[in-house]
Amino acid sequence: MSLLEARAVNSYYGDSHVLFDIDFDVEPNEVVALLGRNGAGKTTLLHSIMGVIRPRSGRIAFAGEPIEERDPYEIARRDIQLVPETRRIFSTLSVEENLKIAALTSRRPLELGWIYEVFPRLKERRRSRGGNLSGGEQQMLAVARALIRDPKLLMLDEPFEGLAPVIVRDLSRVIRELVRAGRTIVIVEQNVRAALQFAHRVYVLNNGHMVYHGTPKELLANAELTATYLGAAV
Ligand SMILES: Nc1ncnc2c1ncn2[C@@H]1O[C@H](COP(=O)(O)OP(=O)(O)O)[C@@H](O)[C@H]1O
Numbered sequence: 001m002s003l004l005e006a007r008a009v010n011s012y013y014g015d016s017h018v019l020f021d022i023d024f025d026v027e028p029n030e031v032v033a034l035l036g037r038n039g040a041g042k043t044t045l046l047h048s049i050m051g052v053i054r055p056r057s058g059r060i061a062f063a064g065e066p067i068e069e070r071d072p073y074e075i076a077r078r079d080i081q082l083v084p085e086t087r088r089i090f091s092t093l094s095v096e097e098n099l100k101i102a103a104l105t106s107r108r109p110l111e112l113g114w115i116y117e118v119f120p121r122l123k124e125r126r127r128s129r130g131g132n133l134s135g136g137e138q139q140m141l142a143v144a145r146a147l148i149r150d151p152k153l154l155m156l157d158e159p160f161e162g163l164a165p166v167i168v169r170d171l172s173r174v175i176r177e178l179v180r181a182g183r184t185i186v187i188v189e190q191n192v193r194a195a196l197q198f199a200h201r202v203y204v205l206n207n208g209h210m211v212y213h214g215t216p217k218e219l220l221a222n223a224e225l226t227a228t229y230l231g232a233a234v
């Protein structure tokens, strides 16, 4: 059984039909990359899974249970954490306070010590206010906040966007550690190469249609597919 199983999902903004009959699966311990050009519908799919947007039709099951009727907070509390494109950290609170608040709302949070092992930079900065962190540190904190709640599925929406190459390397190292630890992750990226270094499987969205799913190797070997749907990004 898949951990996450979406079938024939159709999502709209008002009258505007954005996702068309989407099938999307994530297996336990798997890292899945979700790729596609700007506006393809990647964030909309993550929001449909989280219940932020209610699909107009289709089914979404998590660990065998239907979730398409559940509220986002309920999904977030129990199962799935989304790190959105806009990193919503508390800028007036310290790094450690941000982490502790995130842990409070989880039934079984991870230990702060473990988080600091994975994110040594956050340990150094634990007394700094969120607002005083660099963009890269804020992204680390956003990921750490999601992680401390020990989600069964972690979804990252363009985690590398706007980060300097040296920070991308740092964050890549963190994600690789999470992959080694057997975390189940969905990573959305425009930076195809960056996403494919982790992914076991990859999906490609185009204009709201799922146009490919398979292995990263097969995708990269298919020049026509990458040129058509991912363009200069590869
Ligand atoms: N809040 C919204 N209201 C109306 N249309 C939206 C909204 N958010 C996104 N869209 C539209 O839905 C489509 C998919 O957007 P999005 O899921 O954000 O794409 P991606 O994350 O792949 O860049 C785009 O055409 C976008 O303009």
Ligand SMILES: [Mg+2]
Residues within 6 Å of the ligand: 042, 043, 044, 085, 157
């Ligand atoms: Mg997006």
